[in-house]
Amino acid sequence: xxxxxxxxxxxxxxxxxxxxxxxxxxxxxxxxxxxxxxxxxxxxxxxxxxxxxxxxxxxxxxxxxxxxxxxxxxxxxxxxxxxxxxxxxxxxxxxxxxxxxxxxxxxxxxxxxxxxxxxxxxxxxxxxx
Numbered sequence: 001x002x003x004x005x006x007x008x009x010x011x012x013x014x015x016x017x018x019x020x021x022x023x024x025x026x027x028x029x030x031x032x033x034x035x036x037x038x039x040x041x042x043x044x045x046x047x048x049x050x051x052x053x054x055x056x057x058x059x060x061x062x063x064x065x066x067x068x069x070x071x072x073x074x075x076x077x078x079x080x081x082x083x084x085x086x087x088x089x090x091x092x093x094x095x096x097x098x099x100x101x102x103x104x105x106x107x108x109x110x111x112x113x114x115x116x117x118x119x120x121x122x123x124x125x126x127x128x129x
Contacts, residue, residue, distance in 0.1 A: 001038070001053050004065040004095035004116040007104035009035070012053030012062065019046040021078060048078040053117055062117035068095035073120075079113065090114035 001010045015038045016025045031039045042049065053062045067075040079089050088108030093116040096104070106114050 001062075001115045001117055002104065002106070004068065004093050004104060004118045007106070010053070010055075010062075010117060011035070012038075012055060014054040014058040016052040016054065016061070017042075018050045018076065019043075019081075020048050042081060046081055049081050049084065049113070050076045050078050051113070051115055052076075053115065055119065060120060063095070063120060064091065065093045065095035065116035065118060066091040068093070068118065070094075084113045085111055088112040088114075091116055 001012055001015075002008065003010050012032070015027070015030055015032060017027060017030050017038075017040055018025060019042055026042075029041050031041075033039065038051070040049070040051075052064060054060065055062060061074075063073045064077065066077045067073050077091065079091070083089050088110050089112075090106050090108055091114065093104050095116060095118045104116060108114075
């Protein structure tokens with residue numbers, strides 16, 4: 001998980017793992033290392049993967065930068081597990097443009113899924129009642 005603006009690694013407090021367009025979260029398939037890497041083991045029958053990161057003790061969820069320019073930034077995008085394993089996948093970084101896009105570009109590596117994120121803006125945070 002990388003910061004969409006700087007390209008630096010982010011250590012999330014938790015990762016939310018979903019497969020095959022289902023809403024169920026499967027954190028039992030996840031091992032989060034001390035340096036922030038998430039090692040995910042999914043069932044052999046799984047075809048698609050979606051990951052979100054949480055911060056501030058899992059109370060807030062990062063905005064995935066593949067939905068950074070969409071009206072609803074909480075939209076989940078799904079990625080082929082076969083593509084991730086074969087050649088690696090970097091999600092599009094739509095959070096920041098220009099010089100930041102160049103600074104955050106990473107080469108794909110087989111078995112690696114690069115997730116770009118940013119924290120919620122002030123107008124995206126739900127109001128407390």
